[in-house]
Amino acid sequence: xxxxxxxxxxxxxxxxxxxxxxxxxxxxxxxxxxxxxxxxxxxxxxxxxxxxxxxxxxxxxxxxxxxxxxxxxxxxxxxxxxxxxxxxxxxxxxxxxxxxxxxxxxxxxxxxxxxxxxxxxxxxxxxxxxxxxxxxxxxxxxxxxxxxxxxxxxxxxxxxxxxxxxxxxxxxxxxxxxxxxxxxxxxxxxxxxxxxxxxxxxxxxxxxxxxxxxxxxxxxxxxxxxxxxxxxxxxxxxxxxxxxxxxxxxxxxxxxxxxxxxxxxxxxxxxxxxxxxxxxxxxxxxxxxxxxxxxxxxxxxxxxxxxxxxxxxxxxxxxxxxxxxxxxxxxxxxxxxxxxxxxxxxxxxxxxxxxxxxxxxxxxxxxxxxxxxxxxxxxxx
Amino acid sequence: xxxxxxxxxxxxxxxxxxxxxxxxxxxxxxxxxxxxxxxxxxxxxxxxxxxxxxxxxxxxxxxxxxxxxxxxxxxxxxxxxxxxxxxxxxxxxxxxxxxxxxxxxxxxxxxxxxxxxxxxxxxxxxxxxxxxxxxxxxxxxxxxxxxxxxxxxxxxxxxxxxxxxxxxxxxxxxxxxxxxxxxxxxxxxxxxxxxxxxxxxxxxxxxxxxxxxxxxxxxxxxxxxxxxxxxxxxxxxxxxxxxxxxxxxxxxxxxxxxxxxxxxxxxxxxxxxxxxxxxxxxxxxxxxxxxxxxxxxxxxxxxxxxxxxxxxxxxxxxxxxxxxxxxxxxxxxxxxxxxxxxxxxxxxxxxxxxxxxxxxxxxxxxxxxxxxxxxxxxxxx
Numbered sequence: 001x002x003x004x005x006x007x008x009x010x011x012x013x014x015x016x017x018x019x020x021x022x023x024x025x026x027x028x029x030x031x032x033x034x035x036x037x038x039x040x041x042x043x044x045x046x047x048x049x050x051x052x053x054x055x056x057x058x059x060x061x062x063x064x065x066x067x068x069x070x071x072x073x074x075x076x077x078x079x080x081x082x083x084x085x086x087x088x089x090x091x092x093x094x095x096x097x098x099x100x101x102x103x104x105x106x107x108x109x110x111x112x113x114x115x116x117x118x119x120x121x122x123x124x125x126x127x128x129x130x131x132x133x134x135x136x137x138x139x140x141x142x143x144x145x146x147x148x149x150x151x152x153x154x155x156x157x158x159x160x161x162x163x164x165x166x167x168x169x170x171x172x173x174x175x176x177x178x179x180x181x182x183x184x185x186x187x188x189x190x191x192x193x194x195x196x197x198x199x200x201x202x203x204x205x206x207x208x209x210x211x212x213x214x215x216x217x218x219x220x221x222x223x224x225x226x227x228x229x230x231x232x233x234x235x236x237x238x239x240x241x242x243x244x245x246x247x248x249x250x251x252x253x254x255x256x257x258x259x260x261x262x263x264x265x266x267x268x269x270x271x272x273x274x275x276x277x278x279x280x281x282x283x284x285x286x287x288x289x290x291x292x293x294x295x296x297x298x299x300x301x302x303x304x305x306x307x308x309x310x311x312x313x314x315x316x317x318x319x320x321x322x323x324x325x326x327x328x329x330x331x332x333x334x335x336x337x338x339x340x341x342x343x344x345x346x347x348x349x350x351x352x353x354x355x356x357x358x359x360x361x362x363x364x365x366x367x368x369x370x371x372x373x374x375x376x377x378x379x380x381x
Numbered sequence: 382x383x384x385x386x387x388x389x390x391x392x393x394x395x396x397x398x399x400x401x402x403x404x405x406x407x408x409x410x411x412x413x414x415x416x417x418x419x420x421x422x423x424x425x426x427x428x429x430x431x432x433x434x435x436x437x438x439x440x441x442x443x444x445x446x447x448x449x450x451x452x453x454x455x456x457x458x459x460x461x462x463x464x465x466x467x468x469x470x471x472x473x474x475x476x477x478x479x480x481x482x483x484x485x486x487x488x489x490x491x492x493x494x495x496x497x498x499x500x501x502x503x504x505x506x507x508x509x510x511x512x513x514x515x516x517x518x519x520x521x522x523x524x525x526x527x528x529x530x531x532x533x534x535x536x537x538x539x540x541x542x543x544x545x546x547x548x549x550x551x552x553x554x555x556x557x558x559x560x561x562x563x564x565x566x567x568x569x570x571x572x573x574x575x576x577x578x579x580x581x582x583x584x585x586x587x588x589x590x591x592x593x594x595x596x597x598x599x600x601x602x603x604x605x606x607x608x609x610x611x612x613x614x615x616x617x618x619x620x621x622x623x624x625x626x627x628x629x630x631x632x633x634x635x636x637x638x639x640x641x642x643x644x645x646x647x648x649x650x651x652x653x654x655x656x657x658x659x660x661x662x663x664x665x666x667x668x669x670x671x672x673x674x675x676x677x678x679x680x681x682x683x684x685x686x687x688x689x690x691x692x693x694x695x696x697x698x699x700x701x702x703x704x705x706x707x708x709x710x711x712x713x714x715x716x717x718x719x720x721x722x723x724x725x726x727x728x729x730x731x732x733x734x735x736x737x738x739x740x741x742x743x744x745x746x747x748x749x750x751x752x753x754x755x756x757x758x759x760x761x762x
């Protein structure tokens with residue numbers, strides 16, 4: 001078990017009808033909110049009314065910044081920063097899924113920085129401060145509601161890069177599982193795959209496989225995501241399944257699932273970011289393409305031990321090959337694509353995808369070369 | 382799954398040779414430390430030298446307050462408060478196990494309060510502020526290093542009561558598993574039982590048994606404590622087992638193991654506090670006496686469902702009775718007593734023990750009467 005540091009100061013308020021509690025919480029931080037949201041689903045499911053009502057009740061002025069798209073783009077972040085400055089916003093409220101929260105974080109950091117916000121993503125500057133961030137999560141998937149990272153796509157350069165810093169931990173995140181009841185099936189699928197991806201990256205890439213307690217937590221969260229997703233697909237109105245899924249996805253990337261692992265990388269994410277940057281496919285869908293292929297490569301290069309252990313504990317399988325198939329079956333069951341062709345990505349593009357992925361692989365200091373990435377992508381054909 | 386709030390701002394620094402990092406961390410909070418410790422084991426295992434060296438390197442003046450005993454007592458807390466005031470201490474450093482950290486927390490709150498510190502324990506006052514607390518944990522057991530509670534015994538009234546408040550979260554806790562290598566076997570046993578006790582209280586007393594993700598986490602932590610304790614008893618020098626045990630015990634009572642449970646109580650703890658208050662036995666030993674007896678009572682009053690589920694997931698047992706026996710076997714294997722007679726507590730004392738327990742049961746607002754507590758204790762004969 002390797003040395004580690006764990007810190008996570010985000011306050012979680014979880015359950016039915018909790019969103020209005022963000023009003024008094026936000027009022028402790030400021031009086032002028034930038035309300036960041038997507039393309040209007042929060043107006044249909046009532047989140048918008050509850051949230052703006054709760055903020056206004058506290059005398060908080062709300063400036064709206066909507067239209068955040070999945071795989072949030074740099075140009076929209078920049079316009080959010082301008083809007084926050086013009087309106088002297090002193091806090092940010094994000095209402096939506098991981099894309100909305102990530103864009104809100106980028107804006108929060110960008111407002112407090114004299115240079116270009118992209119500097120944080122390409123490693124030119126570190127995030128030293130940010131506006132206080134409050135979130136109302138409506139899509140369990142990325143874990144952004146309880147971590148200090150964010151991912152933005154620079155659409156001019158086709159780079160999907162990440163930035164992080166302790167200032168980006170949301171002060172308070174409100175998670176109401178009932179807001180997820182109306183999610184379309186593709187978003188249920190993408191969220192499940194994304195959560196699984198976060199749970200497995202450390203487990204399978206660690207050079208130190210003797211962190212028994214973290215292994216147990218990884219198995220526990222994986223079982224919970226898989227079980228609750230199955231229950232949701234059977235009965236969309238199953239509140240307890242929605243709640244278990246929501247809290248599992250948050251815990252999947254709040255730091256808990258990697259304590260004591262060493263030398264781990266986010267290789268599946270690095271490759272996926274290239275797919276999203278080039279084809280604008282959902283992050284979860286991209287991960288469902290990459291993960292089984294990467295597992296096949298992992299089996300060839302690192303042996304069967306971790307796949308056997310994970311498979312036995314989570315899927316009840318006996319061999320590494322069966323464990324990989326069980327992952328594919330789960331992804332297929334949710335409706336996610338597991339081959340490039342199923343996402344209409346031509347195999348001829350593999351060199352171009354790998355070349356794009358290398359940008360992030362180098363930036364993150366990972367030891368992979370382009371031929372290896374091409375080989376992994378070849379296993380997704 | 383019930384609504385819940387989760388917040389835990391303590392920074393954990395975990396691993397080999399991490400204790401010296403408390404120096405710079407403490408220096409951010411103040412310049413005059415009260416160093417709280419027990420009866421000298423930290424002078425034998427090197428913790429004292431590392432810690433005082435690290436504090437002095439930062440120019441921090443150290444006032445010592447040692448002699449904390451297991452089941453820390455109010456009189457010693459009061460003398461610590463006087464010492465901290467006399468020396469104008471602006472931070473507290475606790476080096477030891479849960480008793481030391483609990484006493485340090487009580488002192489930290491007491492220094493900032495004009496009344497008597499016992500007011501916090503008997504419900505007369507709420508903790509509004511406290512000196513910043515830093516801990517170097519040497520005994521995995523109570524979880525105090527990452528939560529906001531503390532337990533102190535008023536030796537004049539034989540009351541072992543608890544107090545809590547957000548101000549009691551340690552700012553930083555340093556956990557070096559190597560400091561646990563020299564623990565005597567009884568402390569290994571007591572720590573394992575205490576951690577298990579924290580893991581199970583919510584799971585078995587919740588009125589809402591559909592918080593699937595928290596059930597999974599409870600199973601995961603229980604398996605980890607049981608497995609790592611077995612490894613430690615086989616090989617005292619097994620670092621990875623020590624590390625897994627240490628992090629598991631911290632996670633057992635940091636809030637994670639009860640998210641979404643409803644109507645839960647700390648009944649086993651309430652009964653045990655009476656045993657410690659009256660006989661000054663170790664908290665872990667007292668819990669090993671109470672838990673199997675309470676399980677037998679739980680089985681009679683609430684049915685077998687939770688015991689069957691827990692037993693199947695953690696021990697591989699089939700029935701509730703087998704699960705209870707597996708708990709007893711585990712406690713026995715560690716060397717903990719599982720019957721009153723094994724701890725030299727006379728069965729004739731049961732009414733007196735139950736009467737004492739009722740003080741805490743009423744204070745905590747639990748719905749139990751003395752005959753029920755006597756019946757539970759009778760099952761421990």
